[in-house]
Amino acid sequence: MIKVVIITSMESLQQRLERKGLRVSIQRLKILQYLDQHRVHPTVDDIYGALKKEMPSISKTTIYNTLDVLHKAGLVSCLTISPKEVRFDAEPKAHPHFFCLKCNRVLDLEEVICPHIKSHVDGNIVEEVHLYFKGICKKCKGGE
């Protein structure tokens, strides 16, 4: 079997938590790991459904709590794109997304402009930059 492993940072997941002064729990590690290995901007429910298989006792509240902690620590980014639910991304660096109105997927786009846009908001303190498009993705455009 071929397993695709995405190596983003040289830092271990545990080190990422410790560096931010966060306690390392199995739940936090698993959630961070899941996000790191599933770069499809999963929802809370996606994460919950997947982790429940190996950790049947995990609760949705913990997913919410943990994602909140990770987001505040700057370890994950939080996407308010699909109107129904929040989605998460292990890549905390700002980059553009594409939301398909047909299949509801959130795709990553090549990072091009995000870092350069900030200059237009002087006067306000910018903590996050969000750029995304809505429309029909390549895949859905093809087949009906």
Add this chain to the structure above:
Amino acid sequence: MIKVVIITSMESLQQRLERKGLRVSIQRLKILQYLDQHRVHPTVDDIYGALKKEMPSISKTTIYNTLDVLHKAGLVSCLTISPKEVRFDAEPKAHPHFFCLKCNRVLDLEEVICPHIKSHVDGNIVEEVHLYFKGICKKCKGGE
């Protein structure tokens, strides 16, 4: 520098509806008018609360239905920025916003880049462009 530019069309509200082939009802006119005159990206509840004063029988369902119709017709734009609720804008042209994490207001930023960004999403069909920032606004930055 932040410049707020309100582009109000010469077209009457009724004409806007008719041009899109929509029936003209008092509810649709009032909702469109409210958005046109209150450029603060109100939520459904804001609109409901305001219109209920002069139209006590109006229902939230109608606000939802109408905004959906107006959005699909391209008469208003729909902002998925604040994670809790959707906000609406009578200006359907894409322009950047700033969401203040402290006072929860959504501010308009000067339109600068939005029209030029589209080139980066080749392959996907773009229907909407969304660019916004999150942080602390000028006003909140000042006084605690």
Add this chain to the structure above:
DNA sequence: TTTCGTGCAAAGCATTTGCAAGTAG
């Protein structure tokens, strides 16, 4: 008469909160 618009009541569902039990420091 047939289709569309309105609005009430109820349902749906993502997210939050309160709290009790467990765990790390």
Add this chain to the structure above:
DNA sequence: CTACTTGCAAATGCTTTGCACGAAA
């Protein structure tokens, strides 16, 4: 011991749905 973490159950609140009545074409 004290502060943090987990997770269950219940509550919250935005949004949608089903449906009946009324209005427009």
